[in-house]
Every structure is written in structure tokens, then in C-alpha cells.
Amino acid sequence: MSRAYNFAAGPAALPEAVLKTAQEELLEWRQAGASIVELSHRGPEFLQVAAEAEADLRRLLAVPDDYAVLFLAGGATTQQALIALNFAAPGQKADYVVTGHWGKTALKQVKPYVDSNVAASGEGDGFRSIPARAGWRLSEDAAYVHITANETIHGIEFRPGWGGKADNDAIPDVGEVPLFADFSSSIASEPLDVSRYGLIYGGAQKNLGPVGVSVLIVRRDLLERAGQPRADIFNYASHLKAESMLNTPPSYNWYLAGLVFKWMLAEGGVEEFARRSQEKSRLLYATIDGSGGFYRNDVDPSVRSRMNVPFFLHDEALNDRFLADAREAGLISLKGHKVLGGMRASIYNAMPVEGVRALAAFMQDFQKRYG
Template structure:
């Protein structure tokens, strides 16, 4: 391995095999004489690409036939507005469970388009140093039975908090309220029962491909709930009826995503990737927990397998830690500016060898600096 290990949270590392295939096909995709970047999005060549990408994603996630897969633009941040514009047209009530920076951003944006109820917040009881470190128990949630939907973030990229169980909406008194989940940073990292959700969405740049592509998986019965003010290019019904071709889609990111889907199938699918992700996360968390030199604040039962934030006990050593990491080919370990510290994103494309290299460095740095 001659390339550095890239622990960036997104845009993030991609499988080397995918990058090599893209490089080989850059000037001429399958004898077409064109780069994918040069193709008409309505030509037969690109239609082959997008149709296979959707079919492979449906297979990998076992997407039921009554759900549409949409390839959109704008990232998850834009979806924070696009979702209420689509789902809160007939009913403005939107419930949120706040578990970190991304649900906080999402609910602030959604306030512009609906009546927001924060059904539960981990900041109330689970905060360490003013940060999110857990998920409120389901029995703490105060849902509205007549809400248009409930918004969750399955994995908080910044705070390192991840759901491993989903709420039983009937048991919580809201059987008819669909769950909407931001799955940007853990999509395809583990099996997800799509039928438990009304809508899943995520930016591709963390676990699927380059920035510029947003994936939306939405149940058919939610396609006709849009507010009148929702722009046509963002209306799920319009996008679905046009096969994600109402406007020019992000063609090259879709192509790369398709290559990643093929790579995932070659690895053994989502179940095998989950097995690897569990092993990688355990290796890193065990190293952090074995030391008092490093600290992770997240409650153990909800620690993210994808994003591992940690702090040096002596934060005066932060710059030296990052400089030493870079010198050893361990890149983008600086934590988000809103929380500080360090963060290692260990998405599907990060092999266990990269995590082992980080663990070796953690031990070396502690040995020389403690």
C-alpha cells in the first residue's frame, strides 16, 4: 500500500479498486469513445449506468418494490429543506429526536417549513462538556400521534453516535407516523430494514462516492404530500416520474456510486461489510479504552462504527499528534471545528490495515509523550 490512510469524514476514502477502474475508463467508457463526464444523461450509455446503479443499490439494501430510489443533488443539508417541502404539505407537524449536530441543524432548517416538536434530546441528560454522547431511551420520547413524520439521524458523523435499534412507533403511540432517517454516514455499512422507514436519505460523499450525489429512498404513499411552494426539481413525485431525469442528474457521481455498489457486491454484500466494520470499530475503541491518554465520551451502546471521535487528555499535544500522524500517512484526523479533538472516520472503504496503522500510532504517540 503506497497511498496514505485517509480518515476524512467526507468527502472520504474510496475503494482503491474503484478509483483504478474509474481511471482506466476515464477517456473511454466501454468503447463508447466518451468519458462518462461527457455523455448525454439521456443517452443509452448513461442509461445503462444509472439503471444498473439503481438495481445494485436495491439489491444491496433489499429495497421493497413500493419504494422509489431517487438520485438527486444538494446533499443532506439541502434535504433538510427538501424533505419538509415534500412531506409537510398537508400536515405541518414534524417531530425530531435530537442526538447530535446534524439533527440540530436539520430541525433548525425544518422550522422554516413546519411546526417542529423536539420529542427528545440527548443534550438534556447525556451531555459531556456540552456535547452529545447518547440517544434518549425510547420511553423518554414524546411523539405526536398526528405528526407528518419523525426525523432521526441514524449516525451522527460529528458526534459519533449511532442507532442500532429503531423505535416501535405503535408502542410509542404514533403507529401512522413514518420515520425519516438521515443515513448519510452509515448507509450500506450494515443491513437496514427499509420497510421500517418512510424515507431514507443521504449524501454519497461519506460511504458511497464523491460529493454531488444525494440518494433518497422514499415510500410511494409519501410522494404526493408536497407543499405548493416546493420547486419542481425537488418534488419527489416529479423526480420519481422522470426516473431522476427531470433535470440533468449528477452523472459522474452516479457512475462512481455504481462502481462502489459493484465493489460491495464483490466483497460479499452488506452483511460481510458489517462484519468487517464491527471488527474495525472494536480494534480502535479497544485501543482508546485501554488508555487514559485518550478519551471517548460516547456511551458504549451507541458508539458509531463509522465515526470515532476522541480527545487527547492533554489537548496541548493536539498539533504534535496531527503532525506526527500526517508524517506516517494518517490523514484528516482533526475533529470537527464545532467539537474539537480528533475523529477517525472508518467507512466501508477503510480496510482493517488502516485502522491497525492508526492504533499503532496511538500507542507510539502515547509511549513517547505520556
């Protein structure tokens, strides 16, 4: 059986070329006599893997020298809790802009540690839009302002023109307070001005690699903050000093992420993936919008995600048939998240344009058969 087109939201599809390389190197990595997963993380072989991964990620995202890059165990939710401990002083406020399920999750993780202020929330309209910047209620003395750059479940993304903005800037202006952003599901999908953020983080299992490792990019001067009392293992500055090896890291996950970085660079980098993302998302939204109501997406078009496209059939009784027929057609993992229901197609960097074309053709055929 040939591999299906996998629209999973995370763990998500990995590039086939990466999987083949990992397969070839699984028993022995570069004449080392053993697999990279069996070798010491402090040995010269893995140190080479780690150094190449950081260098490639810096090149891919154009990370400035005054930003540190960390590879950490756990997912983005773990980092959401650690951010408050590392960067907010006891009693200091932190501002959160909540635009979907993962924004709510981020807020939940910090409640034990900081006086969190919901500066804006899209929950009132079911997370179908992003509140205009003019209405945000920011604190003057906040430790940081946190946003979720792309909401994986609700299909909301900060795009140029969000919230009625007249310019083409997708990044909110929050003044002198550092902007922190969860980029788990959209990182490396287009050029990104890292210098506009104090901190960027994300679980790797959507655009960067496998589940089990996270990437954190942080302005070095912020690591000088005292934060709150915490164990050393929860201290980002200690992880940086130990080159992300304060304890045994998820070495195989890190290695696989490094292979993904090399693949993205070889494919043309973030500029090429931005082009592909536009092509894929436009094709899928056109299929939905052109269905005459057979399919629908409820998100404000100005903030529709390029990565995660939730959609609903006009008759929920067709859901199981849609999923079964899609699987038979080689299209898998299209069931929507339980929070929202319906369907969801996640079209990250590893999803080829051909996969979205196949999905669009299937959706059109399904409508003809059941419409």
C-alpha cells in the same frame, strides 16, 4: 508516494479499486468514444449506468419494490429542506429527535416550512447518549418522525440497546407515523430493514461514493402526499417520474457511486461490511479505552458509532504533534470537527481493517513516546 490511510469524515476515502476503474475509463467509457462525464445523461450509455446503479443499490440494501430510489443533486442538507416541503401539509407538525450536530441542522432546514417539534434531544448531556424512547414527546398528528441514524461529528449511532432498551432492535418504534432517517454516514454498513422506514436519505460522500449526489429511498405511497406549494424541481414525485433526470443530474458522481455499489457487492455485501465495521470499531475503541486515560471517548458505549470515532488526548498541547506524526506515518485527516475539537477517525466501508490496525499501532506508539 503511496496513498495514505485517509480517515476523513466526508468527502471520504473511496475504494482504491473504484478509483482505478474510474481512472481506466476516464478518457473513454466502454468504447463509447468519450468519457461518461462527457456523454448525454439521456443517451443510451448513461441510461445504462443509471439503471445498473439503481439495480445494484436495490440489491445491496434489499430495497422492496414498493420503495422508490432517487439519485439527486446536492447533499443531505438539501434533502432535509425538501422533505418538509414534500411530506408535511401546511400547518402540520413534524417530530425531530436531535442526537447531535446534524440532527440540529436537519431541524434548522425545516423551520421555515413546518411546525417542528423536538420530541427528544441529547443536547443536555453534550450529545453523549440517545434519550430513551419512553421519554420521547411525539405528536399524535405528525407528518413524520425524523432521526439521524449516525451522528458524524459526535460519534453517536442508534445501536441495539440504545436508551436502555432491553431488546436488540436499533430502530425506534414510532407507531403509525412514518419514520424518516438521515443515513448519510452509516448506510450500507450493515443489513437494514428498509420496510421499517418511510424514508431513508443520505449524501453519498461517506459510504456510497463522491460528494455531489444524494440517495433517497422512499415508500411510494408517501409520494402521493400533496405537501406544500413548491417549484416542480423540488417535487420528489416529479423526479421519480423523470427517473431522477428532471434536470441534468450530477452524472459523473452518479457513475462513481454506481462503481462503489458494484465494489461493495463484489466484496460480500452489507453482511461483510457489518463484520468489518465491528472489527474496526472494536479495535479502535479498545485502543482508546485501554490507554489509561491518555485517550478518551466520551460517548455512552451503548451508542458509540461504528463509523465515526471522536477521541481526545489527555493533553491538548499534544494535538498538533499527534496530527503531524500521524501524517508522517501515512495516516491523514484525523483532526476533529471544529464543533467538538480533538480527533476523529472515520472508518467507513472503504477503510480497510489494515488502516485501523495501523492507526491503533500508531496511537499506542505515540502514547509510549509522549505519555
